[in-house]
Amino acid sequence: MLYSKLFGKTVKNAPSDATLTSHKLLYQAGFIRESTAGRYFILPLGQLVQSKIMGIVRYEMNKAGAQEMLSPVLHPLVLWEETNRTKTTGFELMKIRDRREIWFALGGTAEEMFVDVVRKFRPSYKDLPFNIYQFAMKFRDELRARGGLLRVREFIMKDAYSFDVDEENFKKEYKNMWNTYSQIFKKMGLNTIVVESDNGYIGGEYCHEFVVESDIGETSFLTDREKYNAHVDVALFERDDINSTEEEKPFKIVEQPEWVKTMDDNIKHYQLPKSRFLKNVVYKNRITKEIIIAVIRGDLDVNKTKLEHAVNAVGQLEDATEQDLTKIGTKRGHVHSWGHKGARYIGDLSLKTVKNFIGGQKEKSTDTINVNYGRDFTCEKLADIALAKETYLLETGKKLVEKKGIEVGNIFQLGYHYSKKMKDATFIDKNGKEKPFYMGCYGIGIGRTLAAIVEKFHDEQGIIWPESVAPYKYHLIGLDLKDQSIKSKVHQVYKELLAKGREVLFDDREDITAGNKFADADLIGIPYRLVVSKRTGDKIELKKRTEKSTRLVSLDELAS
Numbered sequence: 001m002l003y004s005k006l007f008g009k010t011v012k013n014a015p016s017d018a019t020l021t022s023h024k025l026l027y028q029a030g031f032i033r034e035s036t037a038g039r040y041f042i043l044p045l046g047q048l049v050q051s052k053i054m055g056i057v058r059y060e061m062n063k064a065g066a067q068e069m070l071s072p073v074l075h076p077l078v079l080w081e082e083t084n085r086t087k088t089t090g091f092e093l094m095k096i097r098d099r100r101e102i103w104f105a106l107g108g109t110a111e112e113m114f115v116d117v118v119r120k121f122r123p124s125y126k127d128l129p130f131n132i133y134q135f136a137m138k139f140r141d142e143l144r145a146r147g148g149l150l151r152v153r154e155f156i157m158k159d160a161y162s163f164d165v166d167e168e169n170f171k172k173e174y175k176n177m178w179n180t181y182s183q184i185f186k187k188m189g190l191n192t193i194v195v196e197s198d199n200g201y202i203g204g205e206y207c208h209e210f211v212v213e214s215d216i217g218e219t220s221f222l223t224d225r226e227k228y229n230a231h232v233d234v235a236l237f238e239r240d241d242i243n244s245t246e247e248e249k250p251f252k253i254v255e256q257p258e259w260v261k262t263m264d265d266n267i268k269h270y271q272l273p274k275s276r277f278l279k280n281v282v283y284k285n286r287i288t289k290e291i292i293i294a295v296i297r298g299d300l301d302v303n304k305t306k307l308e309h310a311v312n313a314v315g316q317l318e319d320a321t322e323q324d325l326t327k328i329g330t331k332r333g334h335v336h337s338w339g340h341k342g343a344r345y346i347g348d349l350s351l352k353t354v355k356n357f358i359g360g361q362k363e364k365s366t367d368t369i370n371v372n373y374g375r376d377f378t379c380e381k382l383a384d385i386a387l388a389k390e391t392y393l394l395e396t397g398k399k400l401v402e403k404k405g406i407e408v409g410n411i412f413q414l415g416y417h418y419s420k421k422m423k424d425a426t427f428i429d430k431n432g433k434e435k436p437f438y439m440g441c442y443g444i445g446i447g448r449t450l451a452a453i454v455e456k457f458h459d460e461q462g463i464i465w466p467e468s469v470a471p472y473k474y475h476l477i478g479l480d481l482k483d484q485s486i487k488s489k490v491h492q493v494y495k496e497l498l499a500k501g502r503e504v505l506f507d508d509r510e511d512i513t514a515g516n517k518f519a520d521a522d523l524i525g526i527p528y529r530l531v532v533s534k535r536t537g538d539k540i541e542l543k544k545r546t547e548k549s550t551r552l553v554s555l556d557e558l559a560s
Contacts, residue, residue, distance in 0.1 A: 297353065474505070
């Protein structure tokens with residue numbers, strides 16, 4: 001490719017709102033341009049990298065036995081209504097209506113579509129298992145698009161869906177995809193950490209994210225630096241025993257100064273640590289309008305994701321408003337740990353680690369002390385609804401450490417989540433009976449992966465592409481091009497490299513200084529820089545992007 005003809009040249013300045021390195025460099029180097037917020041043009045250089053990434057994914061998926069296909073971008077909304085996901089996605093579903101007055105969803109994820117196409121074939125057990133995948137545009141009406149390609153509203157995803165006869169067979173495919181993903185990212189030069197995560201609006205019981213460790217990542221996870229890695233949404237920890245062997249004291253209502261309103265006020269007044277107090281956090285189910293009161297030990301925080309699972313309301317809880325509190329007869333700062341009519345009480349496991357709690361029935365000038373779970377109050381259920389944090393201990397005694405990373409892929413166990421909600425999502429077993437599919441799904445964000453590569457591979461001068469995904473292998477630079485002999489030679493080098501099947505970006509511009517050409521080459525980040533000039537004589541200067549030193553080679557050496 002002649003650089004003079006390339007659509008999308010380098011520029012000196014990044015957008016004023018660009019904060020991440022990948023956003024800045026991809027813009028400056030001519031790989032992307034923003035259309036509207038969260039929607040990007042992938043320019044020719046970017047498309048070459050994206051195609052390389054997709055090629056690696058495609059090769060490894062096919063090698064693993066998966067089969068590529070393509071589904072429509074517009075999903076009949078009735079399919080999403082079958083699974084009740086029109087209201088429970090983790091993003092705002094984008095909808096469109098055609099001239100026939102039929103509603104469609106712009107696909108944000110494609111579970112329903114793949115179930116629909118499979119059920120049309122009415123497979124038997126002999127046809128299972130199989131794994132089918134696609135590269136397709138996804139649309140998510142994110143509240144805030146940010147970070148260049150890391151959080152966008154429109155992007156290409158490789159999404160795959162496996163169909164099995166039962167859980168035992170599914171686990172084999174889950175492990176197959178786990179290994180395949182590890183190999184995919186390894187080929188791109190990315191070291192990934194496999195992190196236990198929450199299935200969220202996708203459904204199912206467990207999943208894992210493939211995360212590239214990075215301080216700018218939006219994924220926070222906790223690790224013991226050995227085997228345990230879990231997203232903060234699902235991370236476990238051992239609740240320390242505060243005083244569970246202490247003798248239970250008589251329950252009392254006591255006078256309390258009116259200035260005691262917050263947890264810090266309680267600590268100051270009673271001269272006791274946070275762990276000795278009851279804390280209540282109130283949520284509302286935005287669909288059913290139920291009020292949920294989470295009761296927890298004062299030194300812990302409620303994990304909303306865990307709470308949603310405890311009440312079977314994934315993606316449905318939001319912070320209660322003052323108006324919501326009024327409906328159950330209370331106000332902020334005066335929520336009771338039991339007794340509000342119309343509210344559901346869910347307690348954390350930590351309630352059993354303390355004897356003689358303080359709090360639970362706050363009034364204007366009184367509160368309660370010596371409150372004990374089981375004797376003085378109970379909740380609808382006790383569950384793990386607490387947020388794990390750095391320094392908390394695992395059952396093994398190891399301390400948790402918090403890290404951040406960029407999620408580049410995920411694998412989900414879906415089980416029967418979709419096949420039992422969608423009509424005729426079944427196969428015929430050996431006995432001629434209909435049984436629901438056992439499913440899994442597996443995603444890789446192509447743009448996110450591209451951005452993650454840049455975040456990991458760059459220096460002060462620009463991008464440093466791994467060879468496996470670089471837009472070109474060689475960046476050929478011609479200097480002293482007003483000398484016809486040099487010009488002729490560099491064009492001959494270009495032609496011979498192309499004839500050998502080499503990928504070459506040739507900077508053939510005659511009116512640009514050597515310094516500017518070298519700066520552009522470093523910014524674009526192609527693995528090898530070649531220079532032909534008066535100084536190189538009958539040789540070619542070769543420099544690897546990751547190295548400072550150069551060496552002279554012949555065209556024959558280079559071409560071979």
